[in-house]
Structures are given as C-alpha cells and as structure tokens.
Amino acid sequence: MQIQKSGKTHFLYIEQGEKVMESLTNYCKEKGINNGRLSGIGAVRDIEIGAYDLESKSYLKKQFEEEYELISYQGNVTLKDGDPFLHAHVMIGNKELKTRGGHLFECEVAVVGEFILDQIEGSAKRELNPNIGLATWCLE
Amino acid sequence: MQIQKSGKTHFLYIEQGEKVMESLTNYCKEKGINNGRLSGIGAVRDIEIGAYDLESKSYLKKQFEEEYELISYQGNVTLKDGDPFLHAHVMIGNKELKTRGGHLFECEVAVVGEFILDQIEGSAKRELNPNIGLATWCLE
Amino acid sequence: MQIQKSGKTHFLYIEQGEKVMESLTNYCKEKGINNGRLSGIGAVRDIEIGAYDLESKSYLKKQFEEEYELISYQGNVTLKDGDPFLHAHVMIGNKELKTRGGHLFECEVAVVGEFILDQIEGSAKRELNPNIGLATWCLE
Numbered sequence: 001m002q003i004q005k006s007g008k009t010h011f012l013y014i015e016q017g018e019k020v021m022e023s024l025t026n027y028c029k030e031k032g033i034n035n036g037r038l039s040g041i042g043a044v045r046d047i048e049i050g051a052y053d054l055e056s057k058s059y060l061k062k063q064f065e066e067e068y069e070l071i072s073y074q075g076n077v078t079l080k081d082g083d084p085f086l087h088a089h090v091m092i093g094n095k096e097l098k099t100r101g102g103h104l105f106e107c108e109v110a111v112v113g114e115f116i117l118d119q120i121e122g123s124a125k126r127e128l129n130p131n132i133g134l135a136t137w138c139l140e
Numbered sequence: 141m142q143i144q145k146s147g148k149t150h151f152l153y154i155e156q157g158e159k160v161m162e163s164l165t166n167y168c169k170e171k172g173i174n175n176g177r178l179s180g181i182g183a184v185r186d187i188e189i190g191a192y193d194l195e196s197k198s199y200l201k202k203q204f205e206e207e208y209e210l211i212s213y214q215g216n217v218t219l220k221d222g223d224p225f226l227h228a229h230v231m232i233g234n235k236e237l238k239t240r241g242g243h244l245f246e247c248e249v250a251v252v253g254e255f256i257l258d259q260i261e262g263s264a265k266r267e268l269n270p271n272i273g274l275a276t277w278c279l280e
Numbered sequence: 281m282q283i284q285k286s287g288k289t290h291f292l293y294i295e296q297g298e299k300v301m302e303s304l305t306n307y308c309k310e311k312g313i314n315n316g317r318l319s320g321i322g323a324v325r326d327i328e329i330g331a332y333d334l335e336s337k338s339y340l341k342k343q344f345e346e347e348y349e350l351i352s353y354q355g356n357v358t359l360k361d362g363d364p365f366l367h368a369h370v371m372i373g374n375k376e377l378k379t380r381g382g383h384l385f386e387c388e389v390a391v392v393g394e395f396i397l398d399q400i401e402g403s404a405k406r407e408l409n410p411n412i413g414l415a416t417w418c419l420e
Contacts, residue, residue, distance in 0.1 A: 002417060002418070002419035002420050003419055003420065004402055004403075004404045004419035004420070006315070006400050006401045006402040007401070009317075009398075009400050009402075011315070011356075011358075011400075011402065011404045011417070011419055013416070013417040013419050016412070035146070035151070037149075037179065037256050039179070039317065039319070039354055040354075041354050041355070041356070041367065041368070041369040043331075043332055043334075049237060050237075051183075051208075051209045051233060051234065051235045051236075051237060052183050052207075052209070052251055053207075053235065054183075054207060054250060054251055060235050062237055067332075067333075067334060068331075069331045069332070069369060069381070069382045069383060070369070071352070071354075071369045071370070071371055071381040071382060072211070072212045072231070072352045072354055072369065072371060072381075073354075074179055074180075074181050074211075074212055074213075075181070076151075076181070076254055076256060078151075087181065087254065088181070089181040089209060089210070089211045089212065090211070091211055091212060091231055091239065091352070091371055091381060093331060093380070093381040093382045094331065095331045095333065095340050096331075097329060097330075097331060097342055097380045097381060097382045098380065099239045099371065099379045099380060099381050100233070100237045100238065100239060101209070101211040101212075101231060101233040101237060101239050102209045102211060102233045102237045103209060110334060111332055111334055111412055111414070112412065112414065112416050112417070114356055114367065114417055116317050116356060118149075120146050120149050120151075121146045121147070122144055122146040122149075122151065123144075124144045124151045132156070132251055132252065134251070134252065136153070136252050137142065137151070137153040137252070137254055138142070139142035139143055139144035139151055139153050140142050140143065140144070175286070175291070177289075177319065177396050179319070189377060190377075191323075191348075191349045191373060191374065191375045191376075191377060192323050192347075192349070192391055193347075193375065194323075194347060194390060194391055200375050202377055212351070212352045212371070214319055214320075214321050214351075214352055214353075215321070216291075216321070216394055216396060218291075227321065227394065228321070229321040229349060229350070229351045229352065230351070231351050231352060231371055231379065239379045240373070240377045240378065240379060241349070241351040241352075241371060241373040241377060241379045242349045242351060242373045242377045243349060258289075260286050260289050260291075261286045261287070262284055262286040262289075262291065263284075264284045264291045272296070272391055272392065274391070274392065276293070276392050277282065277291070277293040277392070277394055278282070279282035279283055279284035279291055279293050280282050280283065280284070
C-alpha cells in the first residue's frame with residue numbers, strides 16, 4: 001500500500017493482489033485512527049459480499065471471483081473492543097456494466113485501489129446489540 | 141437518533157424504525173446546518189425511490205417494502221425557502237445482492253443507519269427552475 | 281457551471297447540457313486544484329462508461345443516450361503529466377430504477393448536476409504502469 005497524507009486526509013493506494021479490508025484495517029490500527037470515513041474506487045476480484053438477514057441474524061453471502069469494477073466503496077471506522085473496526089458497503093460492476101452490491105467482507109485489488117480516508121477525532125464505538133445480532137454504533 | 145460531533149463532522153446513528161430523510165432533515169433544522177454533505181450505509185425498508193422524468197416534470201416512483209442493504213447514500217444540504225433541505229440518491233441491494241437505485245423520497249431503518257454529515261459554512265440555496273420543474277441549486 | 285466555495289469545499293452546479301468530466305477537469309485546472317475528492321448526484325444523459333479489461337489492457341465501453349439518474353459519482357483528482365486529472369466511477373439508474381455502473385468517460389447533465397469537491401493540499405500523481413496499462417497513483 002502506498003500512502004500520502006495531507007492533514008487529516010489520507011490517500012491510500014492499495015496495489016494489485018493486496019486485500020482491501022485487511023490493508024485499510026491494518027493501516028487504521030497502526031496509525032491509531034479510531035474514527036474515520038472511507039471512500040474509494042478501483043477494480044477488484046475475489047469479492048465476498050452479503051446482505052444481512054434480520055430474522056436469522058446472519059449474513060447471506062456470495063463470492064465473485066472475477067475482475068469487477070469497484071464502482072462505490074463507502075465505509076466508516078469506529079472502535080470495536082478497543083480497536084479500529086471498518087464497516088463498508090460496495091457496489092461492483094462486471095464487464096457488461098451490470099451491478100451487484102452489499103456489505104463487503106473482503107476483496108482483493110485486481111487492477112487499482114484508490115481510497116481516501118478522513119481521520120475523525122472521536123470515540124464513536126460499537127457494542128453488541130443482541131436484538132439486532134450485530135455490534136452497532138454507540139455514540140452517546 | 142444517536143449523535144457524536146467532532147468539529148464540523150457529525151456521526152448520526154439512525155435507529156431501527158426511524159425514518160432517514162425525516163430524521164436527518166430535522167437534525168439539520170434543529171442545529172441550523174444550512175449547507176452540508178451526507179453519506180451513509182446501513183439496511184432499510186419501506187423505501188420510496190424514483191427517477192425524474194424531464195418531459196412530464198414529475199418523478200416516477202416505486203416502493204420497496206422489504207429489508208434492503210443501503211449500499212450507498214449520497215446527499216447534500218442546501219437552503220430551500222429559508223430552511224435546510226436534503227437531496228439524496230441511494231443504491232439499495234436485496235438478499236440476492238441485486239441492486240436498484242434512484243432519488244430517495246423516504247425509507248425507514250430496518251437494521252442500522254450509519255450516516256456522516258459534514259457541516260459546510262455556506263449559503264447555497266435552491267430556487268424553482270420552471271424549465272426543469274424542480275428547485276435547483278442557485279450558487280451565485 | 282455555478283460555484284460556491286467555503287474553505288476547501290466547493291459546491292459545483294453543472295447545468296443542463298454541460299459535460300461533467302470536462303467541466304470539473306477545467307475547474308480544477310483553472311483553480312490549480314491538484315489533489316481532491318469529488319462526489320455528486322443528479323440526472324445525466326449521453327453517458328459513456330466502461331469496465332477495464334486487464335488482459336487486453338483496454339476498457340470495454342458502452343453508451344447510454346437517454347436520461348438516467350446519477351445515483352453515485354465518486355472521484356478523485358491527482359496530477360498526470362503535471363495537470364489535474366480526474367478519475368471517477370458512477371452508478372446510473374433508469375426510469376425503472378434498474379442500475380448500471382462503471383468507469384465514467386463522459387456524460388452530459390440532463391436535469392441537474394450537484395457536485396461537491398474537497399480540495400486537498402498534496403502532490404499525489406499518476407504515472408504509467410506498463411504492467412497494468414494505466415496511469416496509476418504514485419504516492420511515495
């Protein structure tokens with residue numbers, strides 16, 4: 001991963017073969033970035049995305065092995081069990097420009113990964129919400 | 141809605157059963173946030189989205205009652221008739237990860253609603269453009 | 281194009297009939313904005329988008345002439361050959377709210393074009409990566 005920082009804004013270039021969620025999470029942990037916002041575009045492969053099923057309190061997941069455009073990546077960084085934790089949703093597009101999208105578990109950069117992280121000074125955190133079955137934002 | 145503010149950046153957690161556009165609009169009105177940018181992810185239901193038809197100067201609307209991933213929410217805050225007004229477009233995804241999207245009228249949080257608002261000091265406003273049939277940005 | 285600037289944040293209203301990539305690129309060149317982030321929503325037509333094919337090192341392109349909602353526009357500004365260069369991905373939706381998306385070559389505003397540009401002080405640039413066949417971010 002290549003990095004360029006300007007104030008609280010970080011340009012993060014994730015290179016071919018590097019994992020997106022792992023690279024960004026490690027970066028936040030190393031730099032002590034507890035809260036933030038992430039956006040990004042690029043082209044990725046070996047994508048695992050899902051949709052949450054509230055009734056079963058679990059994610060329905062699908063894998064996409066081939067190369068897809070990363071049309072939209074929107075994410076946030078909050079604290080979970082004391083460590084920076086990323087939550088991101090993505091839209092991907094195939095060579096026919098057809099789209100799929102959902103909660104991103106992981107993907108690998110196939111061509112380029114151009115991400116921008118805004119570091120936010122805050123202590124927003126997640127705690128398990130048993131009714132929902134997920135660690136949800138606790139802001140107050 | 142839970143809130144955490146860091147400078148001009150607001151983490152806004154819209155909880156299960158709360159309406160997204162109503163909650164965010166009320167927040168901007170209460171806090172006097174006249175201009176801003178919004179992004180967000182989550183899972184929503186009872187969604188009304190549409191596409192503008194320039195010829196008839198009206199929106200073609202559709203309802204989606206079930207639970208959908210909120211894959212992308214992009215919006216802005218400007219003044220309309222003196223009050224903060226939100227304009228947002230969304231991408232939603234179903235359990236098969238298939239997507240739909242358009243102009244968001246309203247939706248309700250089904251699982252979580254994680255939004256980030258950047259307050260912008262400005263006086264950008266909207267005024268009715270009769271040729272378009274919508275209140276459009278007036279910046280100068 | 282109408283403009284309103286607040287600190288490093290620029291509200292940019294691209295009007296009916298104006299080209300999106302051309303207008304935003306010219307703005308960055310005129311104002312000397314070398315690095316930045318762009319987001320936007322609106323409704324566009326005469327859209328050319330594509331997906332990169334790593335094997336042939338070329339984009340597979342498609343044209344969409346009709347009016348589409350611009351559901352998501354995510355882009356960044358870096359330097360290429362010494363000039364500001366925009367890279368953006370978009371999601372578009374038709375009147376049935378069905379979606380397509382990919383790398384944006386160009387489109388024209390059909391109804392409105394509401395963009396927000398964050399100027400970033402930096403020197404992030406692109407250089408041709410022969411293995412990839414594109415000018416990719418060089419941050420270090």
